[in-house]
Amino acid sequence: MPGRGRSSFTKRQKEHTRQQKQRDKAERRSQRKTEEPLGTTSDSTELDLDELQKHAAEQAALFQMGDDDGDISSLPREPQRGDTES
Secondary structure, three states: OOOHHHHHHHHHHHHHHHHHHHHHHHHHHHHHHHOOOOOOOOHHHHHHHHHHHHHHHHHHOOOOOOOOOOOOOOOOOOOOOOOOOO
């Protein structure tokens, strides 16, 4: 069976390129898995959270929130409808 013709050669070449693409794709997939997985916290998000907590503490200190939670009678009350001032 000498002389199979040009079509057999092109089929083998196509199959070879298809297999090479599959190998490349599998390699890229495995590289993505070994890199940082999605959903993990990075250092930058932890720093952002620390900054937010620090800022919230500063704001609470400015407004003196949480100092005397039990004594809310000292807070001024806004007049509501129906209240008459005497």
